[in-house]
Amino acid sequence: MAFLAKVWVFGDARGMPGLQNAVIDQHIDIFLDAWIRPHTQEITFVWSNTVGNSPLRKLNADICVYSDFVEFTTPKNFPAASWRDMAYTLHANTGLRLRNRHEWRAVDKCKYHVH
Numbered sequence: 001m002a003f004l005a006k007v008w009v010f011g012d013a014r015g016m017p018g019l020q021n022a023v024i025d026q027h028i029d030i031f032l033d034a035w036i037r038p039h040t041q042e043i044t045f046v047w048s049n050t051v052g053n054s055p056l057r058k059l060n061a062d063i064c065v066y067s068d069f070v071e072f073t074t075p076k077n078f079p080a081a082s083w084r085d086m087a088y089t090l091h092a093n094t095g096l097r098l099r100n101r102h103e104w105r106a107v108d109k110c111k112y113h114v115h
């Protein structure tokens with residue numbers, strides 16, 4: 001998924017929201033198939049190459065915070081800014097409930113699009 005993050009950043013730099021939205025859709029589909037947390041390198045790349053309200057950051061934060069993974073691995077190597085954003089996501093929502101794969105499939109992808 002790190003390659004997709006690079007394509008999204010390219011689309012952001014070139015003002016290509018259609019490309020960015022296609023990347024988001026593909027990112028979610030791959031995430032659902034793989035059902036694994038994003039790699040540290042991808043999180044580092046995303047937080048180093050996007051701004052605070054970036055939909056790509058929001059998607060990665062939501063995946064890390066809301067997903068009901070079988071194994072929870074402590075992301076100790078995540079950059080501090082990414083962890084902060086994930087914590088904001090966690091605390092901005094009351095009644096936090098983890099999403100399983102089925103619930104992720106029902107999430108409106110437009111939530112992470114550039115419109």
Ligand SMILES: [Zn+2]
Pocket residue numbers: 021109110111113114115
């Ligand atoms: Zn949309």
